[in-house]
Amino acid sequence: KNEVEQSPQNLTAQEGEFITINCSYSVGISALHWLQQHPGGGIVSLFMLSSGKKKHGRLIATINIQEKHSSLHITASHPRDSAVYICAVRVSPGAGGSEKLVFGKGTKLTVNP
Amino acid sequence: NAGVTQTPKFRILKIGQSMTLQCTQDMNHNYMYWYRQDPGMGLKLIYYSVGAGITDKGEVPNGYNVSRSTTEDFPLRLELAAPSQTSVYFCASSYFRLNQPQHFGDGTRLSIL
Numbered sequence: 077k078n079e080v081e082q083s084p085q086n087l088t089a090q091e092g093e094f095i096t097i098n099c100s101y102s103v104g105i106s107a108l109h110w111l112q113q114h115p116g117g118g119i120v121s122l123f124m125l126s127s128g129k130k131k132h133g134r135l136i137a138t139i140n141i142q143e144k145h146s147s148l149h150i151t152a153s154h155p156r157d158s159a160v161y162i163c164a165v166r167v168s169p170g171a172g173g174s175e176k177l178v179f180g181k182g183t184k185l186t187v188n189p
Numbered sequence: 190n191a192g193v194t195q196t197p198k199f200r201i202l203k204i205g206q207s208m209t210l211q212c213t214q215d216m217n218h219n220y221m222y223w224y225r226q227d228p229g230m231g232l233k234l235i236y237y238s239v240g241a242g243i244t245d246k247g248e249v250p251n252g253y254n255v256s257r258s259t260t261e262d263f264p265l266r267l268e269l270a271a272p273s274q275t276s277v278y279f280c281a282s283s284y285f286r287l288n289q290p291q292h293f294g295d296g297t298r299l300s301i302l
Contacts, residue, residue, distance in 0.1 A: 080231065109290065119279060121290035162231070175286070179231030
């Protein structure tokens, strides 16, 4: 079982719809990142959060540490939101280890006009 | 405002050839990272550096080498290219290690034939 699971793998929406992308993880973490990978390949960091909720424009990220779950919401979706959204968790170090980032496989979002 | 710059953007190599993927950042970040992204998989850390002169292995270092002679530059070297190294390579940087968002380059798409 992967340490980070994202759902759905693929998501198609109509412009204006409310989008939710989910991320579940099975390990202890100290923070969670959401990233956006553009169709051209470039990766941009959207959020880093360790509790509660963060909002930036039409994007909202939430995290529930007890349930080991995070969601990324997009309100009033637009075709320019079409991208791959990647969840990454900062895994707490084990004995003798060090912190590391573990990445999910990504959710491909397509927003049609 | 260049951020993280990777060159080349695309490259095709023959098995056994060697090459260096270049990465430079102009944000005076201490930490730099090399990741590979295989189709349908999450990003995997190859090597990282905590500052000039200091490098360390990530999850998948075999077949690669790195150096960090300056704060700005973090080249990744493939000595004997193998088909398994066909991937998209991303360089990233951050001021602190994992408790800050990472800034990514646009990626290098490498094919080994």
